[in-house]
Amino acid sequence: MAGTRPKRVAGRGRDAVLGVLGLLVVVGLAEALPRLGIVNDSYLPPASAMFAELVDQLGEAAFWTDLGATLRGWATGLAIAMAAGIVLGVVIGSVGFLRDLTASTIEFLRPIPSVALIPLVVLLYGSRPTSALILVVYASFWQILVQVLYGVADVDPVVRDTARSYRFSRLTTVRTVVWPTALPYVMTGFRLAASVALILEITAELIVGVPGLGKSIGVAQSSGAVEKTYALVIVVGIIGVTVNLVARALERRTLRWHVSIRKEAR
């Protein structure tokens, strides 16, 4: 019956509970698998052991220095990639001629793995943070660019005509028409790029030896310290989850008008 149906319980509180529940299931699995002997616990230690190690790590100054270095490298690279990807994406996406001209080159460069670039970057910068930065920017830039290109192509023709008929300048059109349309795509691009950037930052630290969490993971790995390896990996995962939370909050603010958000507000 339409009117007397129970009201949906407060949406976001329930979402948070469900999300934590989801994580608990994974933690439970990670605890059970080694304990039940399904996997060898010297290769995949039980979750409790990982967390115990993590707690130990939290007390170490070196851990916080590493975390800071990783976050700094990640944020810088991501910011550069976002800025470049958005600007180039909007410019290339809105100018048909540029789109045709660059398409093939973009498709050629995109699949070149950042890992294949590692030796080149090492040649230029050794294990300085710049090495990681270049890899991070290179990898996450494409994520943004492609998302922005698709977003720009999604402008409703009637909206575009409206802007044209009122003779909006190019800049105004970009600001008031193209950008809002592309925004949902950009948000997805941001979420994709944020994790790719994190992955590359860690990988660069791991392989090239740039200071940061990845380097500690590398040391732990080559010493056979499985628990510490996983404890650090958990930290990386937590960064990922946090980034997503931030992205979602941002989305709720900036995309209030979008179907995806307003549908849920009802």
Add this chain to the structure above:
Amino acid sequence: GGGESTDEGADGATEITVGVIPIVDVAPIYLGVEKGFFKEEGLDVSLELAQGGAAIIPAVASGQYQFGFSNTTSLLLAQTQDVPVKVVTAGVNATEDPAADMAGVLVKAGSDITSPKDLEGKKVAVNTLKNINTTTTNELVRQDGGDPTKIEYVELAFPEIGPAIEKGDVDAGQVVEPFLTIGTQAGMTDLGSNFVAADPGLAVAEYFTSTSYAESDADTVEAFTAAMNESLDYAQQHPDEVKEILPTYTDIDEKVLAELNMPQWTSEIDAESIQKLADLSETDGLFAKDPDVDALLP
């Protein structure tokens, strides 16, 4: 790349960067830094960790690092490809006892592989294909009367080799410390040291610099060599101090540390051993052209 010039530290010491790998083998340089051997020579050393020689050699060749640590085969490979590198001092050597070396070939407990020649036709995990580990493992099998060309090598990182053997994905795996001890403690069998098989006291790795740096900063190279040699000898004579320094740059478990097989450290570059390894590598067809061992060594 640049790197011709050398930075002067605040106290007049020359700042140098050395690329190393977080393993037992480089304990002497950590020890030497701690003991002040490098400072005595007017060197201010910073140590950069990387995952392997593949990342260190280009960085040294291009001047990003002044010195680096790499295994002998990689250096020979680089030399045959005209990568401008030059060895300055010994790095680490194998022991002379095949049963107590830093390297070994592990098989599962109760495996029907009981001696190296049984590896024929089997799947063996190594850390890098077509490098020192495959060459020496081949020699181990060859000496035991097996045909190494029938081995199927698979590349896996050291930490993964143990689990892969246990799971049965590979029949055996060539590992170095601490994974050798971790493996034997988990009940696996060591078929013997591939390094020792190639040559007792094999020259496994060296410290090196770029040819241009060797020319332009001969003084620094000399100072580094002197300090390094002192460190190597000191480490060889003070195994207890080595065990104390290890936890400062690795995460090796105490339980493992206690039983770790130590390598040999010597200040002598064993040119013969290097030549022997070069010959073995050529047998395996690793090189595009003959390596010039004399040109590589100081």
Add this chain to the structure above:
Amino acid sequence: MRFARTIAYALALPIVLVAVWWFASAGSTSVFWPPLSKIVSVFGETWTADRWTGDVLPSLARLAAGYAVAMATGVLLGVVIGLYRPVRAFCEPTLEFFRAVPPPVLVPVIALFLGYTGDASKIVTIALGCLWPILLNTVEGVRGLDEVMLDTARCYRFSAWTRLRQVVLRGASPQIAAGARQALSIGVILMVISELFGANRGLGASIVQFQRSFAVPQMWTGIILLGVLGFLLSVLFRLVEHYSLAWYRGLRQADRGA
């Protein structure tokens, strides 16, 4: 006429860039930055028939399998997560956790369950990398479906299956395409990464092998080959997209006034 123009546009920039590379690198003496002419000259001898059948093709087969798996799971999971908010709330933090874990650390865990040497763990590695852009875009595409369109489907009481096939998937397809395109190049990248692990042959393994034995010109040919492969795959992709999303181009009037 138009075809010719498309080709001209597609080739213009690459030709300029290759020319710049050619002349800028011509006098290079550095081992690591060989002249392009040198790279080109070793291409033929490097990529022999044996390498194509023994390395390149198996790699491509694994790529295809991994991509297909990612496409299927990504779209399926994405639709469910996009349509049902509780499911999204439940899964999202977990997915985000695993999304942030770098393959070099994740691969060993996969191998622990799927084996260290076979194709399975490599295919799963590729699939896992390709999954995210497809999944995220599908979720957002589904969430952004037009309300009136969904209401229409509900009113005419479309079955769940029809709603999925005819409304949800079609409606979200432009954004799914964005994800699928992203995934394609990520797939190529992970094809290489997966072969760093437990492989002795493959395109990625070969490149790494060249790199480690300082066969620098050969390594460059490998990188170029990857780029070319990625480009060809994207041409294939665009062809498929061109036909399956013809309605979308019409709707968005991409070629209006023509």
Add this chain to the structure above:
Amino acid sequence: MATALDVRGLKKTYTTGGTSLEAIEQLDFSIGQGELVCIVGPSGAGKTTLLRCISGLLDATDGVVELDGAAVTEPPAGMAVVFQEYGRSLFPWLTVRQNVELPLKEKKVPRARRTELVDEALAAVGLADSASSHPWQLSGGMQQRVAIARAIAYEPSVLLMDEPFAAVDAQTRADLEDLVRELWKRLGVTVLFVTHDIDEAVYLGQRVLVLSNRPTVILEDVAIDLPDERDQLTTRSAPRFAELRAHVYELIQKAKKGERPA
């Protein structure tokens, strides 16, 4: 006449973010089986909201909607709706024919009958030639007619139409009005028809519900006592038609001024 649709105590308040907006204050009415009722009211009164509540697409804040005695909680079987946003209700990836055919497929109408129904419906709205076009290749009025064709091909037992002829020309509109009346008679379908055209409401309906300004209540339920046989020329020129027309117009004017029933 059995009651087909019963609306009791219906209220609807929209809440977005912090603000809330009372669209429908209170609505009570019922519609008999096979009745044709028109709804008119000022723009923004809540006609679309009402239709969406009746079709089970929108949860009411309070009150009940019953169709054939059962409470409506989701779109009931045998109902077709023509949305005011006709453009957005068509699937752009399907051709006109596929758009019309899809609900029939869902209803498991056999293929031959389906083709027949689709052809008939498209011909009835004058779109036989455009069957293989996509919606975005059509003019506004043509798109609207596709939506109408889809609804009539469906042969519903309840038909809800939200300003279905807003975008078509006068002659087509007249034709479509006659089409709706013809279908209604032939199939005995219950029709709820929202329109802004007062002539149309009077011409089509057996009753005209006039809504007040927002928050909405019923201002008057006008019975249209015109003969059942209607045609564009004679009916529209009948004096009674003019009277009713004038009366409804007056009500709308009152509604816009904010007048509410005592």
Add this chain to the structure above:
Amino acid sequence: MATALDVRGLKKTYTTGGTSLEAIEQLDFSIGQGELVCIVGPSGAGKTTLLRCISGLLDATDGVVELDGAAVTEPPAGMAVVFQEYGRSLFPWLTVRQNVELPLKEKKVPRARRTELVDEALAAVGLADSASSHPWQLSGGMQQRVAIARAIAYEPSVLLMDEPFAAVDAQTRADLEDLVRELWKRLGVTVLFVTHDIDEAVYLGQRVLVLSNRPTVILEDVAIDLPDERDQLTTRSAPRFAELRAHVYELIQKAKKGERPA
């Protein structure tokens, strides 16, 4: 009277994929400065197409459109368009006020004047209360009125309107008709008004262009010789109004039957 708009030999054929569709066969007409011309024609005749060609949004296949003597190749300055797809022409990310204000900002109207214009325009269409809502929180008719408000706040010298009152109720429609005439007189703006409502066309226009069926030509250019002072009651009940109305209706019927000028 100077010529404001000159359309000569206009042709438009749509080509999508392999198929092509001739929408406009040939159109020649001109409109004087400050004239108010209505366009009627069967659904799908090409009215929207014509408006889009005039506004420079769509390239014609052949022919010229000249505004004040200059060929139109892109939207000219001082022109405002109300689109038939009112819902899609509003920016969902902006509030009603922002939607109306944005073109004024772009025109560099000073802030104080801007606020004044927006407030006036919103009040004129009866949306003063909804200024801070977003378009998707409004009913269809309200959305359409936002689009109208945006156009009139812009104070254009040429105003193109494509069925702008299709979604509003009868009383609002009458009010808006008077608003357009009032603005037209006050500002001397040239207006081109597409509608399906024949009464509206006759009531508003100085001329009514009746278009044929597709492929489109002009069927007749009807001069509306009603006095310039018009109001809803007296004008609509004048006998000449009825005559003109009947004449235009007849033309539409002919057009729908496919009749073309000799």
